[in-house]
Amino acid sequence: MENKKRVLTGDRPTGPLHLGHYVGSLKNRIKLQDEGYEMFNIIADFQVLTDRLDTSEVEQNIKGLVLDYLSLGMDPKKTNIFVQSKVPQISELFVYFTMLVSVARAGQNPTIKEEVKATGKGNMSLGMLSLGVSQAADILAFNADLVPVGEDQLPHIEQTRDIAKIFNSKFKEIFTLPKAMLSDTPRLLGLDANQKMSKSRGNAIFLTDSKDEVIKKIKKAKTDSEKHIAYDKKNRPALANLILMYSIFSGEDISSIEKKYQGKGYKEFKEDLAEVLNNFLDPIRQKRKELEKDSGFIAEVLQRGTKKAQEETEKTLKKVREALKYDYKDLGF
Ligand code: TRP
Secondary structure: OOOOOEEEEEEOOOOOOEHHHHHHHHHHHHHHHHOOOEEEEEEOOHHHHHOOOOOOOHHHHHHHHHHHHHHHOOOOOOEEEEEHHHOHHHHHHHHHHHOOOOHHHHHHOHHHHHHHHHHOOOOOOHHHHOHHHHHHHHHHOOOOOEEEOOHHHHHHHHHHHHHHHHHHHHOOOOOOOOEEEOOOOOOOEOOOOOOEOOHHHOOOOEOOOOHHHHHHHHHHOOOOOOOOOOOOOOOOHHHHHHHHHHHHHHOOOHHHHHHHOOOOOHHHHHHHHHHHHHHHHHHHHHHHHHHHHOOOHHHHHHHHHHHHHHHHHHHHHHHHHHHHOOOOHHHOO
């Protein structure tokens, strides 16, 4: 079917995926893939450099990310998985876009504002300041219709739409205004229940965790001094988060979980939660093991996906160069 909506989203290769990624984004991506959308999944390796000058693990992380994707059910025949830095068309588009955005506008992006605070005034890299612009290039190079992301990414989509509008009105109507798509599953907190699940906070369960690691992590997960198992997000957020996790990964609704554990304590609940998570993770671990046997497969998947990404973005860039009069016809380029 022609006219299938196009989806672009992705991740930075900064570490392994965890259950928060799955709930917030990957689950959605697999669903869209299986519904027949045209899927592009970016591995945003340039973005690694925005907040650190250490890329020693980037290649390893790219491989790990592809293994995570495929073991979760991403199908490389349906989803083009590609490496950002190997699609020069995206970089070229980024260069043009940097000239359409004022420094003031780039700094108004709330995600960037937070970075300014975190890094101290003046220390943030120029690359970080232009993160929203770079992400606009990622998205608009494909003329994507839909961008499934977590809430923290919404300012970048807003900026992408701004840039598309500026280009369309100043030069030529080339770009579709993409829409963000949020997951309808509530966000998971980490096992410390303070913040969202993330690698840097040490509160995550990774897809690569072993059975025993999961059991250990859940045993140590924060709860409270009350004893009964009940969902009370406001007053007992740590337990509520664990019950939510139980519900998402078992498919049971929250009230039936509460009923099941009436008169029972944390020990039993936590043992069962670890089992629920391990039941979810087992087939993923199995698939990963099989994939690891075929050492050339990851490279093959990335080569194929990246080639397709180059072809599709080149179509957009041809139009862009023409609109900008950079298609020097008489100069032999
Ligand atoms: N910044 C995103 C993240 O950290 C990854 C990303 C890069 C992305 N380019 C994108 C997501 C374009 C959506 C669209 O998760």
